[in-house]
Amino acid sequence: MPESDYPDIRELHLFSDMADEHFLSLMRGAYVQNFPPQIELITEGDPSDFLHIILSGSVDLFSTWNGRETSMATVRPISTFILAATVKDAPYLMSAQTLEKSRIALIPSQDVRAVFDADGNFARAIVTELAQCYRSVVKVQKDLKLRTSLERLANYLLRKQKNAGGAAEFDLDYEKKRLASVLGMTPENLSRAFKGLQPYGVSVNGARVRIGDQEDLERFAKPNPLIDDFTT
Amino acid sequence: MPESDYPDIRELHLFSDMADEHFLSLMRGAYVQNFPPQIELITEGDPSDFLHIILSGSVDLFSTWNGRETSMATVRPISTFILAATVKDAPYLMSAQTLEKSRIALIPSQDVRAVFDADGNFARAIVTELAQCYRSVVKVQKDLKLRTSLERLANYLLRKQKNAGGAAEFDLDYEKKRLASVLGMTPENLSRAFKGLQPYGVSVNGARVRIGDQEDLERFAKPNPLIDDFTT
DNA sequence: CGCTATGTTGATCCATATCAATAAGTGTGG
DNA sequence: CCACACTTATTGATATGGATCAACATAGCG
Structure with a gap:
């Protein structure tokens, strides 16, 4: 080496x-x-x-x-x-x-x-x-085991946003096909899940995600440090 | 102490x-x-x-x-x-x-x-x-992530059988309600899953499980050492 | 012996997978 | 640089695994 x-x-x-x-x-x-x-x-x-x-x-x-x-x-x-x-x-x-x-x-x-x-x-x-x-x-x-796929996606996005410095917009760091698999769902279902988060202010364009109202999304996602914090 | x-x-x-x-x-x-x-x-x-x-x-x-x-x-x-x-x-x-x-x-x-x-x-x-x-x-x-609940139950039973010494009959070591939760399903679904394994020779009476034809069950369950072996 | 929790069964609903078609990218070679 | 091929993403239609709700049965337990 x-x-x-x-x-x-x-x-x-x-x-x-x-x-x-x-x-x-x-x-x-x-x-x-x-x-x-x-x-x-x-x-x-x-x-x-x-x-x-x-x-x-x-x-x-x-x-x-x-x-x-x-x-x-x-x-x-x-x-x-x-x-x-x-x-x-x-x-x-x-x-x-x-x-x-x-x-x-x-x-x-x-x-x-x-x-x-x-x-x-x-x-x-x-x-x-x-x-x-x-x-x-x-x-x-x-x-x-505790969350639906929609909840998993919502919390995933909040985690990503957090380690993107809290910015309202950020890029997914891998293709959606793979993200779907990581989150334990099919690509089709992921596509629909993004739609399902629109009412909470989430919009997607290609790999670019925008979280319009973080608090609204959090009210739905109910992030929990014992699941979502990667530092503890 | x-x-x-x-x-x-x-x-x-x-x-x-x-x-x-x-x-x-x-x-x-x-x-x-x-x-x-x-x-x-x-x-x-x-x-x-x-x-x-x-x-x-x-x-x-x-x-x-x-x-x-x-x-x-x-x-x-x-x-x-x-x-x-x-x-x-x-x-x-x-x-x-x-x-x-x-x-x-x-x-x-x-x-x-x-x-x-x-x-x-x-x-x-x-x-x-x-x-x-x-x-x-x-x-x-x-x-x-890789198995349906029926497959999880089938493999669970095969694992139990194995560490019961391979006997055709053995007892579940906790209540079905809890087993269901461990396997990531509801009690109702577990009840039906046991029924669903009948065609493969599984019968249940209370906590007592009988595996009539281990090979048949294995053909369905497809146990895998990288998932089901607890020693490796 | 009854009370309460657990287990079963049936009916129904919902989330998610699957199948199919199309659209949108992405990369490759001419 | 464009055209083509191929992969990925989206959308719709449908199927299905599994959850939920409700009723009933059963088994432990005080």
């Missing part, structure tokens, strides 16, 4: 507190690759040989069963994915494919496990990261 | 490898309580002051939003729950209530975090446990 990539990775919570020596040992065994769009990086069920770190681009995590497919999450720089499989030395539960041209670092899983044993700060960082991942999935499960 | 409870707890993966000194320090700060059925032990949103360990009985983890409620999981002895909130020092994402008379140990969260820093084996055990929890929730999410 080119040393120019080190600083970006070092800044991740996961690596920021570990000893230089250990960090460098991980980096020396790692390599970086550029992938074109739509490349399947990993397939669910495969052994987890590498911890992946996305440096640029974006990656879709998805799962399949019996001919059906669903998007589980989207990963964006700079972050790791499939940490749980790596530390458990267990098969991947999700597949991953690049959505666009992406630069991805690969650290051999056994190196991660070895350094984990040697570096307390790294171990602690892994715990924090895993706890975060776990809590995120629990929130998604609550979203899926 | 009475010392007689120590051995059971010590056997948990989470505590089995840590130094005696640290284990005892955790136990000294902990206490054990007997709760009657239907007691709400924790409420989602509350600060996570204690790591809970269920010693006997059973506990339902559930969440609510906007007047709706759903069962997220059931915890049985001997295991911990709400580990992620404890290590992150973040609010509980789920509420917990006893389903029956239950004996529960409470370890102050700050003790857990302190010992975590001091004991590498404990840290490693926490990582493994968290990774396991994470992967379980991912499996549930796949189950919810």
Whole structure:
């Protein structure tokens, strides 16, 4: 891996507190690759040989069963994915494919496990990261089980708006087909759901979304920090 | 906490490898309580002051939003729950209530975090446990998004059968109302789903389930290790 | 033994999926 | 740069899974 990539990775919570020596040992065994769009990086069920770190681009995590497919999450720089499989030395539960041209670092899983044993700060960082991942999935499960698709979309838009700085207008960051799958619905239903939010001041034009009256939408969506906050 | 409870707890993966000194320090700060059925032990949103360990009985983890409620999981002895909130020092994402008379140990969260820093084996055990929890929730999410309720029930029954030792008959281990909620459906729908599985050899009488032809049911259910295996 | 909660069944309604057709983008090669 | 092909998005019509409402049965439990 080119040393120019080190600083970006070092800044991740996961690596920021570990000893230089250990960090460098991980980096020396790692390599970086550029992938074109739509490349399947990993397939669910495969052994987890590498911890992946996305440096640029974006990656879709998805799962399949019996001919059906669903998007589980989207990963964006700079972050790791499939940490749980790596530390458990267990098969991947999700597949991953690049959505666009992406630069991805690969650290051999056994190196991660070895350094984990040697570096307390790294171990602690892994715990924090895993706890975060776990809590995120629990929130998604609550979203899926407690809300209708219209409510999920409304809350999704409010979350997006929030991390777009609260602007009334912002762009969806991936295609609607994928958004539909992430939210657990069909593209047709998503299309109608956007219509269904018009009475609450939501309008869409291509990827551009406008939230005309945030409070009105919130009255409908009833966002809840225990489902919608990504920081807690 | 009475010392007689120590051995059971010590056997948990989470505590089995840590130094005696640290284990005892955790136990000294902990206490054990007997709760009657239907007691709400924790409420989602509350600060996570204690790591809970269920010693006997059973506990339902559930969440609510906007007047709706759903069962997220059931915890049985001997295991911990709400580990992620404890290590992150973040609010509980789920509420917990006893389903029956239950004996529960409470370890102050700050003790857990302190010992975590001091004991590498404990840290490693926490990582493994968290990774396991994470992967379980991912499996549930796949189950919810990729399968119909009939398919979820069929696979649930096959899993139960498996850990009942493969017997053709076994008992559901909680009331159908709760099972319905766990599987993400209404009690009425569960009742009909059991009927819907009759053509595949499933019959029910109260809590007693009989799987007449496992292979036939499997042909319908299409169980998948990446969703239904709890060990991987 | 009755009371209350749970489970079943039926009728109906609603949300969402599916199927089909069209429109609008998007990228590619001439 | 345009024309074509192909994917994505929208819209409508319809089907269906599942929820809701209501009535009744049943099982625990005091």
